[in-house]
Amino acid sequence: MLYRISLLFLCLPFLLNAQNFSSADKKLVKALKNHIQFLASDALEGRRAGTVGEQKAVDYIISQYQAAGISSSGINGYIQDFPIDEGNSLTANSFLKINKQALAIDSSFFPISNSGTGHIISKAAISLNENKQVWFKDLNEVLEENTNNPHFDLTQWLTNTAIEIKQKGATALFLHNSGKIVDNIQFYKFDTSKALPIPVLYLTKEGFAKYFNDELATYEIEAALQFEHPTRTAHNVVAFIDNHASNTVIIGAHLDHLGYNEDKHGLDLNNFVHNGADDNASGTAALIELAKSLNKKSPKHNNYLIIHFSGEELGLLGSKYWLEHPTYTGNFNYMINMDMVGRYDTARKLTVGGFGTSSAWANILATTPTQLLTHYDSAGSGPSDHASFYRKDMPVLFMFTGSHADYHKSTDDWDKINYEGEKEVVRYVQEIIKNTDGLGKLDFLKTREAAMGRSTKYTVSLGVLPDYAFTGVGLRIEGASQGKLGEKIGLKGGDVLLQMGDYKIVDVINYMQTLSKFKKGDKTTLTYKRGKEEIKIDIEF
Secondary structure (H helix, E strand, O other): OHHHHHHHHHHHHHHHHHHHHHHHHHHHHHHHHHHHHHHOOHHHHHHEOOOHHHHHHHHHHHHHHHHHOOEEOOOEOOEEEEEEEOOOEEOOOOEEEEOOEEOOEOOOEEEOOOOOOEEEEEEEEOOEOOOOOEEEEEHHHHHHHOOOOOOOOHHHHHHHHHHHHHHOOOOEEEEEOOOOOOOOOOOOOOOOOOOOOOOEEEEOHHHHHHHOOOOOOEEEEEEEEOEEOOEEEEEEEEEEEOOOOOEEEEEEEEOOEOEOOOOOOOOOOOOOOEOOHHHHHHHHHHHHHHHHHHHHOOOOOEEEEEEEEOOHHHOOHHHHHHHHOOOOOOOEEEEEEEOOOOOOOOOOOEEEEOOOOOOOHHHHHHOOOOOOOEEEEOOOOOOOOHHHHHOOOOOEEEEEOOOOOOOOOOOOOHHHOOHHHHHHHHHHHHHHHHHHHHHOOOOOOOOOOOOOOOOOOOOOOOOEEEOOOOOOOOEEEEEEOOOOHHHHOOOOOOOEEEEEOOEEOOOHHHHHHHHOOOOOOOEEEEEEEEOOEEEEEEEEO
16 A cells, blocks of 8 residues: 555656646647637738738737737837838729629729720720720730731730820720630739820620620720729737847748738639638747747747748738848847648648758757657748748748648638647747757758749749749749759749740749649740840740
8 A cells, every 4th residue: 555655656746747738738729729710710801911900910919929928029019010012903983884884803804004094985886996986906816917927026016006096086995805815915013114095904705705795786885094003011020038148049920811812812713801720820829829938938048039920921021021121130040930830630741841951950850859740841942931031041940731722712711720730830849949949050051942832733833933022024033943944944043034935924923823824744935034135945844
């Protein structure tokens, strides 16, 4: 009997530790769930950067840090404001009516990027272009006529045609395409071309078929076109845990998502609220809880800068802005980024990106315990905020539980999160931080470039890293991956991709859409600009 009592007392500390650990885990799971349920609720309207919904998320994050007694490190308390250039767009009172029926912008018509503006009232027939009315042009006829003309430039043709028919009394030009030849007409909001002398509208195939189904009929046309170039203000949230150490670790996650898909970055076609529970309420919640644990008791050989970035979905805008306008300057050690850490399963595993950005990571990760199945990716770049810090020669790690069918869709909701799995991600990051504490400043290594994007809609790639902050026409690249097609054909940082085969490239999203048109083995011509020189090269995927 005495032996049994003694054995129980010997085991009691271990039993209590196990019980406390289990209790701490339950509290962490509950906290993560509470954070994500709020951040991914309809009330926050998808947390689009620079909106009321984003501000609600910012206020919530700040309230968590204030309650925990964590210091601020922004410009205005915890907040760092930064501007978002929204580019040109039609004003809310712009419209097109055919026989008094209003047409939907985008699905039925859109203005070309440098369209003229004004109010149009006209009666016009498709087959008859006369003075003082709307003129119609079928681009299929124009493109067929110039199939064998290597010097034909559709943009120049549009400019010349608009000027010519204006002189003949036309009030507007309506374009459509009855054939299958790609015309590449699209609205690019950052177009800085000189405005045309008259409004020029493009009727989609669906719009033309629905509203102009009789070539001999006369149509009553009324349109009002006016552009605006608004900006909005987004907010990073920055907190700081000061251990009076010589090095500072940055831990980050982006807080924004897609709102109601106003910026057209969603992979579904609806304009429902995109709550972004995994992307990235999950990373935001994880960062809040990491910051709280580090504030209570942290390894003391590093300080900890906590940054919630906005504008990530628009091209890493918040992280780039913070690096250009840092709210804290110090000797930075490394950066850990958590983006989409809420959908862990054993099939996809936890991807730990940035493995190759320091020679120290291999031993650190090998000696860091975790219950998670992990997959290591050496690349320091990629489509999330850690790429901004890697580009500044900082070792990074990127925690990512994998893409899924709800990515960038309105179905990414809180009830699909694996909260137990996310709890393990938080514990893993905590252990990594502990494991690096006595190592001093980690060395930095350049790595290969990561594959672009998280969608699997395309099967080929040039293997280039886009400059997400570029707002000119085309896709400017920051570099080409070693051994990939881009490097093999000589692409370099600063090159601007302009066209691939028949498809013009105006921005990152458009580039990804263009890639989806090709498959392995296809041959085409790539046009890009280096400095003032425009270069064309034949490529094979």
